[in-house]
Amino acid sequence: MPLPSQTIRVNLAERSYDIEIGSGNLAHVGPFLSRLGKVSHAVLITDQNVQEPHAMRAAESLAGESAEVDVVAVEPGEPSKSIDVAAGLWQGLLELGADRQTVVVAVGGGVVGDLAGFIAATYARGIRFFQVPTSLLAQVDSSVGGKVGVNLPGAKNMVGAFLQPLGVLIDTATLETLPPREYRAGLGEVVKYGVILDAELFDYLEANVAALIARDHEVLSHVIARCCRLKADVVERDEREETGQRAVLNYGHTFAHALEALAGYGKLLHGEAVAIGMVCASRLAQRLGRIDAGLTQRQRSLLEALGLPVELPQLDRDKILDTMTHDKKVQHGRLRFVLPSRPGHVELVGDLDPADVRAALDR
Numbered sequence: 017m018p019l020p021s022q023t024i025r026v027n028l029a030e031r032s033y034d035i036e037i038g039s040g041n042l043a044h045v046g047p048f049l050s051r052l053g054k055v056s057h058a059v060l061i062t063d064q065n066v067q068e069p070h071a072m073r074a075a076e077s078l079a080g081e082s083a084e085v086d087v088v089a090v091e092p093g094e095p096s097k098s099i100d101v102a103a104g105l106w107q108g109l110l111e112l113g114a115d116r117q118t119v120v121v122a123v124g125g126g127v128v129g130d131l132a133g134f135i136a137a138t139y140a141r142g143i144r145f146f147q148v149p150t151s152l153l154a155q156v157d158s159s160v161g162g163k164v165g166v167n168l169p170g171a172k173n174m175v176g177a178f179l180q181p182l183g184v185l186i187d188t189a190t191l192e193t194l195p196p197r198e199y200r201a202g203l204g205e206v207v208k209y210g211v212i213l214d215a216e217l218f219d220y221l222e223a224n225v226a227a228l229i230a231r232d233h234e235v236l237s238h239v240i241a242r243c244c245r246l247k248a249d250v251v252e253r254d255e256r257e258e259t260g261q262r263a264v265l266n267y268g269h270t271f272a273h274a275l276e277a278l279a280g281y282g283k284l285l286h287g288e289a290v291a292i293g294m295v296c297a298s299r300l301a302q303r304l305g306r307i308d309a310g311l312t313q314r315q316r317s318l319l320e321a322l323g324l325p326v327e328l329p330q331l332d333r334d335k336i337l338d339t340m341t342h343d344k345k346v347q348h349g350r351l352r353f354v355l356p357s358r359p360g361h362v363e364l365v366g367d368l369d370p371a372d373v374r375a376a377l378d379r
Contacts, residue, residue, distance in 0.1 A: 022241045026160065026248040028180060028255055035160065035184040035244050039233045042070060042148070042187040045121070046077035049146055052182050055083045055119050059109060061308035062123045063092040070190050071123040071149050078121070086112045090131065094281035097166045098128050099175065099217075105135045119144040119182070125151030126158035126286065127197070128301055130173070133164025137162040137177040147181045150190040152202025152236075153287050156209070156243035157265075159184050161251040171342055172273045178256050186244075188236045200323040201287025203228060207318055208290060209243045211298075212267045213250075215360030225321045263364045267354040268293030271377075274339035278331050291324040300376035304365075311356060317361060335379050337370060 021038030036048060049055050062071035067089045075085045088108055090096045109118070120143060122132035129147055136145035149159035165176020189200060206228075207271040210218030220239075221228065227235040247265065254261035271293030276284055298312040316326050326339050328336075340351060350374060 021213070022234065024241060024244045024248055024342055026180070027252050031162075031180040031255075033183045033246045035186065037155075037186045037188070037237060037241050038245065039188045039237065041185065042073050042190065043077045045074045045146075045148055045185055046079070046081040046083070048183055049078065049083075049119065049121075050081045055081060056120050057084045057114065057118045058086070059112060059114055059118055060085060060087045060121045060123055061105065061128060062087065062089050063096065063125075063128050065092045066124045066128070066150050070193070071146075074121065074123050074148055082311050088112075088175075090128070093287070094127055094276070095266055095287075097281075099166055100170075101131065102134060102138075102166055105131070106139055109135065109139050114139065116140050116143055119146055121146045121148060122159075123148040123150060124154070125149065126154040129154050130164050130176070131166060133162075133181070134166055134176055135163050137179040142179070144147065145179055145181045146313060147184040149184065151185060151194055152191055152199055152240075153205050154202075155186045155188075155191075155240050156202065157205040157247065159186075160244055160247045161262075161265075162255065170277055170339070172276055172281075178253075179272050186240060188233050188240065191231055191236065194376075196323075197285065199231065201285040203322045204287035204291040204294075204319065204324050206239055206243060207315065207322070207324075208267050208294060209267075210244050211315060211356055211359070212264050212362045213246045213352070213360060214242065215358075217246075218314075218359055222318055225318070228322060256286070257339065260364055263352075264354055264362050267356075268295075268297050270340055270351070270353055271296040271336075274336050275331065277339055278335055279329055283365055284329065288325050289343065291319045292328060295319070295326045296328070296376050297353055297355055299379075300353060300368075300373060301357070303372055303376055304355070304368075306355055306357050306365075308313050311359060314359075328377060333374055336377060337374050339371070 024035040117342035122129045147159040149155045162178045162180040165173045168174045268290045272289035275289045
């Protein structure tokens with residue numbers, strides 16, 4: 017029996033939009049978009065893993081609204097978030113006759129959403145964009161908030177833009193086809209929200225490990241809606257990362273982005289890197305006397321119970337530290353980290369001694 021859908025509103029003045037969360041609601045894409053304005057041409061960007069059945073079902077829904085629909089599939093995985101792939105998509109849109117009235121619809125995980133959004137933000141100086149995230153990581157995090165972009169060889173998400181979507185449609189049923197490793201990686205971002213913003217959510221996750229692993233739709237709908245609401249609240253206060261409030265969402269990410277870049281994009285999934293990065297950040301906070309060992313252990317235990325890695329891969333520690341100095345969140349060459357001070361609360365801490373940061377890479 018389908019669960020009733022929930023709607024989360026992201027309030028950003030004229031850029032406001034709704035996130036519809038349901039189970040079995042993928043066929044609503046066409047009607048959802050039609051309510052937002054006439055759609056005569058949609059270019060649906062997906063990857064080859066998601067094309068069947070999810071992207072084609074979304075395409076059928078759009079075609080049912082009398083829209084011309086073109087489907088373009090890229091190679092799955094982080095390497096597709098590149099300037100070379102973007103250039104191929106720009107040329108592809110040109111050949112498909114895309115213009116300022118075209119809507120780019122992203123159907124896929126975080127890579128597809130970031131890449132398709134970057135294409136929408138830059139083609140013809142910006143065209144409309146709609147998100148249909150099909151991975152847990154994209155549903156709780158990357159599809160919400162308007163960040164789009166691609167990677168440079170040594171720096172993740174260094175080239176991009178802010179482009180809020182027309183809307184976001186989340187169908188938890190798409191998670192049933194997600195490979196176990198990809199699904200678990202999304203749980204890393206879910207845990208992040210509990211640590212940084214909502215101690216009650218963290219408690220809920222600890223109490224519902226078995227249901228999360230089993231991909232229970234009721235539990236997932238609750239968790240996804242809560243994560244979306246938490247992120248929407250932050251984005252509403254700091255849409256373009258100008259006040260520093262949005263920085264809390266980067267908990268664990270300074271470590272994570274360095275690990276991803278050094279391991280080679282796609283070798284370590286983003287959610288896996290975030291899980292390891294959160295443990296490192298918590299150890300750093302512990303070393304600085306901001307928290308006790310108990311909070312670090314709670315994070316480790318929950319992440320391990322959800323099947324996520326918590327130990328650093330075999331990478332040179334000095335290279336990790338050097339790579340972190342090239343992160344977008346560095347200011348004037350000084351490392352800044354989002355660090356916990358208690359469950360459900362983090363703060364941005366700057367001007368740290370590199371020796372403390374390096375020490376946090378090891379137990």
